Amino acid sequence: MFQLNIGGKAEADADKVYDLVVVGAGAAGLTAAIYASRDGWETLVLEKEASGGLAATTHLIENYPGFPEGIDGSELMERFAKQAKRFGAKLIEFEEVTSLSKNADGIFEIATQEGNTYKGRTVILATGSQPKHLGIPGEEEFANKGVSYCATCDGPLYKDQDVVVIGCGNSGLQEAQILLEYAKSVTFVEFLPYSIAEKVLQDRVMNHPKVKCYFSHMAVEIKGDEFVESVVIKDRETGELKEIPAKGVFIYVGYQPYTEFVKGFVELDERGYIITDEKMHTNVEGVYAAGDVRSGNLAQVAVAVGDGAKAAIAVREYLQEHGK
Numbered sequence: 001m002f003q004l005n006i007g008g009k010a011e012a013d014a015d016k017v018y019d020l021v022v023v024g025a026g027a028a029g030l031t032a033a034i035y036a037s038r039d040g041w042e043t044l045v046l047e048k049e050a051s052g053g054l055a056a057t058t059h060l061i062e063n064y065p066g067f068p069e070g071i072d073g074s075e076l077m078e079r080f081a082k083q084a085k086r087f088g089a090k091l092i093e094f095e096e097v098t099s100l101s102k103n104a105d106g107i108f109e110i111a112t113q114e115g116n117t118y119k120g121r122t123v124i125l126a127t128g129s130q131p132k133h134l135g136i137p138g139e140e141e142f143a144n145k146g147v148s149y150c151a152t153c154d155g156p157l158y159k160d161q162d163v164v165v166i167g168c169g170n171s172g173l174q175e176a177q178i179l180l181e182y183a184k185s186v187t188f189v190e191f192l193p194y195s196i197a198e199k200v201l202q203d204r205v206m207n208h209p210k211v212k213c214y215f216s217h218m219a220v221e222i223k224g225d226e227f228v229e230s231v232v233i234k235d236r237e238t239g240e241l242k243e244i245p246a247k248g249v250f251i252y253v254g255y256q257p258y259t260e261f262v263k264g265f266v267e268l269d270e271r272g273y274i275i276t277d278e279k280m281h282t283n284v285e286g287v288y289a290a291g292d293v294r295s296g297n298l299a300q301v302a303v304a305v306g307d308g309a310k311a312a313i314a315v316r317e318y319l320q321e322h323g324k
Contacts, residue, residue: 016118017107017120017121018044018118018119018120018121019036019043019120019121019319020032020041020042020120020123020312020315020319021043021045021120021122022036022043022046022124022126023046023097023110023124023125023126023127024045024046024047024127024291025045025051025053025091025093025126026052026053026054026056026077026128026291026292026304027053027055027080027291027301028291028293028304028305028308029045029047029291029308030051030080030084031307031312032124032290032308032309032311032312033045033091033308033312034080034084034087034308034312035308035312035313037087037088037089039316041315041319042088043084043089043090044118045090045091045092046092046097046118047093047095048094048096048097049093051093052080053077053128053291054129055073055076055077055304056073056074056076056078057150058073058152059072059151059152059174059177059178060177061073061076061301063300064076064301064302074152076301095113095116096113097110097111097261098112099111099261100265101265102286107119107121108122108123108286108287110123121286121319121322122288122318123288124287124288124289124290124308124312124315125287125289125293126289126304126307127259127293128258128292128293129255129257129258129292129293129299131252131253131254131255132253133251134219134251134253136222137221138223138224138228139251141222142222142227142249145224146222146227146229146247147222147228148250148251149251150175150250151165152175154248154250155175155179155181155183156182158179158247158248160182161184161246161247161248162184162185162187162244162245162246162247163183163185163187163247164186164187164231164249164250165179165187165188165189165252166189166249166253167188167190167251167253167254168188168195168197169195169196170196170198172188172250172252173195173197173201173202173204173206175250179250180205180208180210180211184210185210185212186211186212187211187212187214187244188206188211188212189217189218189219189244190213190216191217191236192216193216194215195215214235214242216237217234217235217236217242218234218236219232219234220233220234228247228249229247230243230244231249255292256271257271257272257292257293258293262274265284266282266283266284266287266289267282267283269296273293274293274294275295276288276294276295279310279313279314280307280314288311288315289307289311290304290307290308290310290311291304292304294307
């Protein structure tokens with residue numbers, strides 16, 4: 001992911017109250033920042049990592065309108081960020097929000113792991129989601145030692161090596177495209193008896209000469225010494241175990257929302273996603289949610305952009321109604 005030059009860590013001004021604080025600088029959060037700052041609202045965006053979110057880790061985005069040849073995800077997100085900054089939004093990276101509350105004056109207080117507290121009249125939660133872990137032996141032990149959740153980030157490390165991709169959905173196949181540029185072979189392991197990925201991805205990836213697929217299989221262990229050396233998989237129909245030699249394991253088995261810090265403050269669904277209405281309102285007046293963190297949302301950049309725009313317009317209406 002790209003990193004914006006923001007001049008290092010910022011310290012919170014205890015008296016500063018922003019019109020809007022956006023938590024999360026992915027497609028939804030940056031879009032909201034573009035709309036709100038262009039409207040003239042003082043806008044702060046907080047991001048716990050580098051700006052861009054999951055979209056910035058995608059090697060090639062082909063279904064975002066306006067780019068007929070596709071565009072690198074990090075480049076697209078960098079354009080979003082530059083546009084938000086052009087209209088005056090302030091972006092702070094590597095500042096992880098740990099709590100959200102509302103004080104007696106009706107102002108939202110956003111505390112971060114770095115010890116800062118930011119204040120806002122409104123808040124948009126656009127924290128997105130993060131890759132799920134398998135929870136099998138070896139996964140945590142070999143994290144960053146062969147286990148990865150981002151082929152765009154780590155794919156080049158496995159030039160002429162055998163790798164395993166766990167998960168044959170859109171994410172697994174999309175990320176495998178970059179692995180195929182470097183790896184000697186790519187072996188897919190899929191829990192289901194078929195792939196649920198888009199047909200265009202299946203046609204492009206599944207028939208590649210470097211690819212082998214194990215459907216109706218599950219990974220049960222990742223083995224190695226200092227680094228990954230193999231993956232043990234299990235046939236779900238017969239129970240037979242098979243050990244696949246591999247130097248890298250890329251895991252794409254779904255996502256979970258980043259909402260731990262708002263549990264008990266806004267309403268969440270049974271999976272931990274934020275519940276909103278069609279205008280992005282949460283159950284807390286003045287707090288909105290947008291993008292992948294929202295209940296029932298599709299994990300698509302175009303959808304996140306729409307959510308961000310809707311949330312920013314809802315913020316405008318709220319601030320106007322409340323005399324700002």
